[in-house]
Amino acid sequence: MATTSAAEQPLLDLVREWSAAELAGDWAALGDLLTGDFVGVGPQGYLRTREQWLARYSSGAVRTTSFTVDEVRVRLYGDTAVLIAAQTQRSTNKGDNADGAFRFTLIAVREEGRWRLAGLHVSPNAAAAATP
Structure with a gap:
């Protein structure tokens, strides 16, 4: 099991806060x-601004009724971080089923001493979808 450094912990906290807000x-x-x-770049390639x-x-x-994030990997580059993780969800979008298993890349930046999300790229996670 990998250990979490003190520098990584605020980023893992950010992912938890983001996950809770999405849920x-x-x-x-x-x-x-x-x-x-x-x-944000969605799983079909669409772009969404913050708004x-x-x-x-x-x-x-x-x-959303379920939003789970795991396998989080953190790479730090000063005041920028790249996080890669697995995510599953049960949700609807305009009444249509939006359930799925995904991989995502988050780009976080430290602004005024606080980590915030500057970007997100979501891709379908075929490996998780193939697991029985």
């Missing part, structure tokens, strides 16, 4: 975690 659909909490120029990412929740379009 709860708490767009206000998410807004506090994202940089002003945040960009578009938050609007999925503030509008009620996305409803």
